Amino acid sequence: xIIQAGGSPRGTRAAAHVADHVFGLTKSIPxxxxxxxxxxxxxxxxxxxxxxxxIFWSSRVMVGETESEAHAMRESMIADVPLEAVxxxxxHNTGYDMSQLPPRFSLAELQQRIVAANASPVGxxxxxxxxxxxxxxITREEFFEHGLHAATGYHITFAGTASQLADRMEEMFEATGxxxxxxxxxxxxxxxxxxxxxxxxxxxxxxxxxxxRTSYEGKTLRENMLA
Amino acid sequence: xxKKKIHLAFDLSWTTVETQWRLPDSWVDRHHPNxxxxxxxxxxxxxxxxDMIFFGDSTGIPDTWKGSIEDAVRHGVAWPxxxxxxxITKMSAVTSHLGFGLTYASTFMHPFYTARLLNxxxxxxxxxxxxxxITSQRRADYANYGHDELPDHNERYDRLEESSTSAxxxxxxxxxxxxxxxxxxxxxxxxxxxxxxTTSANPSRSRGRSASFPRRKVSR
Numbered sequence: 001x002i003i004q005a006g007g008s009p010r011g012t013r014a015a016a017h018v019a020d021h022v023f024g025l026t027k028s029i030p031x032x033x034x035x036x037x038x039x040x041x042x043x044x045x046x047x048x049x050x051x052x053x054x055i056f057w058s059s060r061v062m063v064g065e066t067e068s069e070a071h072a073m074r075e076s077m078i079a080d081v082p083l084e085a086v087x088x089x090x091x092h093n094t095g096y097d098m099s100q101l102p103p104r105f106s107l108a109e110l111q112q113r114i115v116a117a118n119a120s121p122v123g124x125x126x127x128x129x130x131x132x133x134x135x136x137x138i139t140r141e142e143f144f145e146h147g148l149h150a151a152t153g154y155h156i157t158f159a160g161t162a163s164q165l166a167d168r169m170e171e172m173f174e175a176t177g178x179x180x181x182x183x184x185x186x187x188x189x190x191x192x193x194x195x196x197x198x199x200x201x202x203x204x205x206x207x208x209x210x211x212x213r214t215s216y217e218g219k220t221l222r223e224n225m226l227a
Numbered sequence: 228x229x230k231k232k233i234h235l236a237f238d239l240s241w242t243t244v245e246t247q248w249r250l251p252d253s254w255v256d257r258h259h260p261n262x263x264x265x266x267x268x269x270x271x272x273x274x275x276x277x278d279m280i281f282f283g284d285s286t287g288i289p290d291t292w293k294g295s296i297e298d299a300v301r302h303g304v305a306w307p308x309x310x311x312x313x314x315i316t317k318m319s320a321v322t323s324h325l326g327f328g329l330t331y332a333s334t335f336m337h338p339f340y341t342a343r344l345l346n347x348x349x350x351x352x353x354x355x356x357x358x359x360x361i362t363s364q365r366r367a368d369y370a371n372y373g374h375d376e377l378p379d380h381n382e383r384y385d386r387l388e389e390s391s392t393s394a395x396x397x398x399x400x401x402x403x404x405x406x407x408x409x410x411x412x413x414x415x416x417x418x419x420x421x422x423x424x425t426t427s428a429n430p431s432r433s434r435g436r437s438a439s440f441p442r443r444k445v446s447r
Contacts, residue, residue, distance in 0.1 A: 004387075023359065080246055091292035187247060212276065
């Protein structure tokens with residue numbers, strides 16, 4: 001099974017050419033729908049059936065027995081994170097040394113520096129520019145605050161009870177053509193509870209809604225991903 | 228009408244900033260990473276009917292921040308980095324249906340080596356391997372392979388397409404295939420700049436550069 005994650009126009013074309021399934025970043029629903037539409041078009045151009053290619057949306061879930069337990073689990077992700085750790089992550093992922101940032105700058109200016117470092121045009125700063133506009137000026141502190149949420153995965157983490165999370169996942173799944181599913185990040189450093197609650201509460205809730213397998217359909221990964 | 232099923236996978240990449248290791252009940256053990264933790268995650272994922280556990284991988288230790296790996300190592304950001312294929316064989320031994328996703332960059336890896344490795348893993352796991360093919364974009368990664376700079380975005384994707392086609396031919400796919408047989412010679416070469424690469428975001432960078440990677444001694 002070949003999977004691929006390119007989100008840029010060139011990356012989407014490559015995915016349609018080589019991938020059995022695609023790995024996508026969770027964004028706002030309209031942007032996710034756009035990626036699905038672009039991929040379907042690229043697949044048709046390659047003479048492939050878009051129904052057989054799923055997108056696995058990268059996200060994180062914090063499943064709690066109660067809503068407040070879930071939110072507390074999510075908040076622990078950003079508690080006491082040193083600024084240097086955020087700087088390391090942002091610099092690594094954009095190819096630009098963020099310790100060099102001036103006190104104020106526009107996102108367009110920062111993007112130019114990143115492109116000059118020949119990094120991928122789709123990234124954290126690109127998404128931030130989409131949200132605030134290219135020419136909006138932000139301070140270094142504001143930028144690192146956004147960076148903290150991206151660096152820890154906090155911004156793509158949905159916290160709630162199994163039923164709240166299943167509602168949200170069904171909405172995203174249906175909006176993006178009811179194919180594929182979700183790639184849920186878990187940390188090797190996190191509490192066991194994150195993984196255990198996902199399997200113990202979210203999976204049975206999805207099964208109750210007839211949205212999830214109750215046993216493996218096939219023997220190989222290829223068979224199971226297509227089922 | 229039968230409802231379409233949602234598929235789930237766990238992404239166990241070590242790629243985000245983590246501070247939860249200090250909380251009670253963290254996976255992090257006296258020595259980390261501990262293979263027992265990976266086996267426990269695999270058993271739990273299979274109990275939950277997950278398609279697979281996925282490992283993203285960028286091989287480099289982040290060193291763009293202040294031009295050093297120091298803060299990355301101090302705060303454990305994308306560090307330590309392991310080659311996950313041996314861990315996957317251990318995880319596959321305690322499960323029977325769960326798949327495993329593994330990542331390699333076509334920009335650096337030779338398609339024959341990659342295909343042979345993935346084919347072997349696919350046999351040992353009874354057809355449970357997924358290959359995540361990436362182009363890679365981070366300086367820390369390409370410096371480890373001895374490169375001063377990356378080919379541009381479009382060129383990296385041209386290479387991803389042609390090397391994946393040959394890798395798939397060699398058996399990264401889990402359909403039955405003669406072991407190790409390459410159907411035809413892998414078209415592994417660094418392509419001369421093609422017409423569509425001229426849309427590069429930063430054409431000035433590539434002007435006058437030869438089609439092959441510049442090499443340098445790796446100093447780390």
